[in-house]
Amino acid sequence: MKSGETVVMDGAAGGVGSVAVQIARHLGATVIGTASERNHEYLRSLGAEPVTYGEGFVEQVRAVAKKGVDAAFDAAGKGSLSALV
Structure with a gap:
């Protein structure tokens, strides 16, 4: 990962x-x-753009990442990132 990537x-x-x-x-x-709504402000404080996991996840990511996504990391272990492929 490097500067400018998403x-x-x-x-x-x-x-x-x-x-x-x-x-x-x-x-x-x-x-x-990704996080539940109650953790969105926390993610913003870390410098991340929060989206809610679950239904509509892919559409939310696409709305935020206008130029696409360069990498994905699954810290939750739920396998939801495969939906981005």
């Missing part, structure tokens, strides 16, 4: 996801993080 992180508000968001932001990446 990454989607599933489970971005969890322990592993939070650290991954911070590392990606430090490297200059744009981060789109």
Whole structure:
């Protein structure tokens, strides 16, 4: 991952996801993080653009990532990122 790239992180508000968001932001990446609504403000505080996982997830990511996504990281282990392929 490098500056200017966009990454989607599933489970971005969890322990592993939070650290991954911070590392990606430090490297200059744009981060789109999945989380429940109650964690969206927390993700914003880390510099991520939050989206809600579940139904409509792909459409939400596409609305935020106008130029597409360069990488994906599944910290939640739910397998939802395969929907982006």
